[in-house]
Amino acid sequence: MTTPRPADTPAVPAAARPTEWPLWEVFVRSRRGLSHTHAGSLHAPDAAMALRNARDLYTRRSEGVSIWVVPSTQVTASSPDEKDAFFEPAGDKPYRHPTFYEIPDGVQHL
Amino acid sequence: MTTIAPEEPALEAVFDATVAADERIEPRDWMPDAYRSTLVRQIAQHAHSEIIGMQPEANWITRAPSLRRKAILMAKVQDEAGHGLYLYSAAETLGTSRDELLDKLHTGRQKYSSIFNYPTLTWADVGAIGWLVDGAAITNQVPLCRCSYGPYARAMVRICKEESFHQRQGYELLMALSRGTEAQHAMAQDAVNRWWWPSLMMFGPPDDESAHSAQSMAWKIKRHSNDELRQRFVDICVPQAEALGLTLPDPDLTWNEERGHFDFGPIDWAEFWDVLKGNGPCNEQRISRRRRAHEDGAWVREAAAAHAAKHGKADR
Ligand SMILES: [Fe+2]
Numbered sequence: 493m494t495t496p497r498p499a500d501t502p503a504v505p506a507a508a509r510p511t512e513w514p515l516w517e518v519f520v521r522s523r524r525g526l527s528h529t530h531a532g533s534l535h536a537p538d539a540a541m542a543l544r545n546a547r548d549l550y551t552r553r554s555e556g557v558s559i560w561v562v563p564s565t566q567v568t569a570s571s572p573d574e575k576d577a578f579f580e581p582a583g584d585k586p587y588r589h590p591t592f593y594e595i596p597d598g599v600q601h602l
Numbered sequence: 603m604t605t606i607a608p609e610e611p612a613l614e615a616v617f618d619a620t621v622a623a624d625e626r627i628e629p630r631d632w633m634p635d636a637y638r639s640t641l642v643r644q645i646a647q648h649a650h651s652e653i654i655g656m657q658p659e660a661n662w663i664t665r666a667p668s669l670r671r672k673a674i675l676m677a678k679v680q681d682e683a684g685h686g687l688y689l690y691s692a693a694e695t696l697g698t699s700r701d702e703l704l705d706k707l708h709t710g711r712q713k714y715s716s717i718f719n720y721p722t723l724t725w726a727d728v729g730a731i732g733w734l735v736d737g738a739a740i741t742n743q744v745p746l747c748r749c750s751y752g753p754y755a756r757a758m759v760r761i762c763k764e765e766s767f768h769q770r771q772g773y774e775l776l777m778a779l780s781r782g783t784e785a786q787h788a789m790a791q792d793a794v795n796r797w798w799w800p801s802l803m804m805f806g807p808p809d810d811e812s813a814h815s816a817q818s819m820a821w822k823i824k825r826h827s828n829d830e831l832r833q834r835f836v837d838i839c840v841p842q843a844e845a846l847g848l849t850l851p852d853p854d855l856t857w858n859e860e861r862g863h864f865d866f867g868p869i870d871w872a873e874f875w876d877v878l879k880g881n882g883p884c885n886e887q888r889i890s891r892r893r894r895a896h897e898d899g900a901w902v903r904e905a906a907a908a909h910a911a912k913h914g915k916a917d918r
């Protein structure tokens with residue numbers, strides 16, 4: 493159902509690259525009132541450096557007011573192969589959308 | 603990296619349909635091995651170009667003629683480092699690693715754009731690079747924002763947003779020189795004379811000699827042919843040069859009413875292949891400086907890793 497490997501992480505085992513700093517996913521809140529969105533990824537030895545690198549890499553033009561960094565290995569992603577089956581429960585429920593319902597013309601505030 | 607499963611034909615059909623529908627392929631989707639390796643080669647070469655491309659311009663940071671120009675040039679060179687990092691990240695989603703990519707650059711197994719093997723002889727070269735080299739790069743890169751591979755397309759969107767300042771600062775710089783003293787004007791003209799033809803070569807060999815073009819177009823990695831983009835660039839540049847009060851070093855450059863495009867003279871492809879083979883003026887210097895910078899930085903990487911291990915902040 494789910495795999496403990498994030499959507500955008502390479503399949504190279506960590507042991508194959510022992511000197512490389514770990515990979516972090518970067519999420520940026522562009523301004524107050526908006527949620528953090530994925531900006532990209534970067535390498536850093538630890539969380540503090542990941543934050544500093546993320547600031548230099550993804551907010552050089554004031555693109556953010558807040559940054560999250562998450563070790564890429566900590567992201568659990570749904571598998572694209574199971575796309576249809578996994579999301580199928582929502583597929584046959586159009587009655588979850590307001591447009592499903594017929595309301596006579598002239599009825600207001602509904 | 604690709605898992606060869608018994609249902610491969612079905613997976614390939616899904617891949618083909620996704621590309622045909624102009625949707626994006628994402629990292630963990632099944633993709634043909636050749637699609638993956640083509641992307642790794644192209645994105646890596648692109649990333650290496652951004653990183654190597656910092657050198658010719660960095661050459662002038664300490665000698666910029668004003669604080670304003672120095673701050674601008676530092677910001678531009680820093681952007682190019684950022685572009686390299688966006689692109690390395692995109693390449694890594696295909697299953698390669700940062701160390702492997704850098705190693706291939708340092709050992710000459712992966713290439714970078716030939717344009718960066720030319721020297722920056724005067725301050726005007728900084729202007730010519732911004733206007734022409736970044737300009738050609740933008741012409742190449744805008745269509746890549748719609749590339750079929752999601753992470754590459756997203757990196758290109760960021761990069762294209764940032765490139766536009768690069769081109770404008772170069773143009774403004776040349777404008778200042780062109781309207782300056784006679785010597786300054788001559789310096790600007792000389793820089794344009796030297797960078798014009800190499801910039802046209804940035805679009806790659808002519809369509810009938812381009813090894814990977816047809817397949818890349820079919821996969822929607824590429825959206826326009828080399829010659830198409832080169833023509834687009836020439837058409838854009840001619841009026842811009844006129845506004846600068848500078849000429850482009852091509853006696854055959856004439857408006858062709860019938861085609862609706864500018865005709866231009868033959869490109870010296872022998873020079874292009876020669877520089878690509880390693881015989882350009884700066885090939886040796888660029889790569890040895892890059893290697894040295896990497897080696898000189900080793901202790902910093904090791905110290906940071908040791909610090910992280912000691913304080914357990916990396917969590918692994
Ligand atoms: Fe760039």
Ligand SMILES: [Fe+2]
Nearest residue numbers: 682736765768
């Ligand atoms: Fe640039």
